[in-house]
């Protein structure tokens with residue numbers, strides 16, 4: 001089984017609120033279908049969640065009544081994106097089923113407290129294709145918070161120990177520097193968890209309440225510590241997701257899992 005995250009930057013236009021990149025998602029759905037792989041899919045929020053979540057300061061926990069409205073609005077937005085993703089998968093005859101985090105997990109000070117993992121297993125066993133997503137959630141200490149898709153991937157990896165974890169992003173993989181602002185940035189084809197420690201990446205500039213690339217590198221370090229390989233690939237390039245899913249060669253970064 002594979003844990004696959006499709007980043008919000010791939011399937012939405014991150015600088016323009018609530019814009020779904022349908023063509024890109026439809027192509028990724030086809031690549032998933034063609035691979036025939038058993039997958040748990042996680043997707044990000046992109047411009048369907050980050051902008052509202054930032055406006056209402058949801059990441060910092062409950063501070064004022066107006067945030068309740070912001071929480072609800074953010075959830076409405078991510079749920080809408082989720083319905084587009086589900087529809088795209090469904091159009092490829094993939095029996096997608098939506099598992100919204102806000103109703104099946106709780107955080108405690110941004111850390112996972114409870115998660116109904118077995119529901120994923122039960123759907124998988126019955127031949128469904130579980131889909132979850134970055135969402136607003138309850139937090140025992142902060143009242144409310146955000147659960148990023150990356151935290152979901154890490155939690156699912158720890159529980160299910162999948163064949164590999166895949167992040168579909170809008171870059172070819174990990175670079176020596178942030179490629180969006182450094183023209184001399186070089187793509188890293190293969191890296192170990194130890195080497196990741198030395199990699200620093202400047203934060204991206206868009207409204208990202210869940211730490212952007214720095215957060216992602218921390219997540220990948222933790223996945224590696226479980227002994228699982230992580231692959232980062234460019235979802236805007238045709239065929240790369242398919243190739244990585246079936247184990248064919250292509251352009252990507254592989255982070256080799258250390259000894260568990």
Ligand code: IPE
Nearest residue numbers: 008044045046049134149210
């Ligand atoms: C963010 O999820 C969730 C909300 C803002 C509600 P992610 O952090 O996984 O989203 P992307 O992939 O960065 O867009």
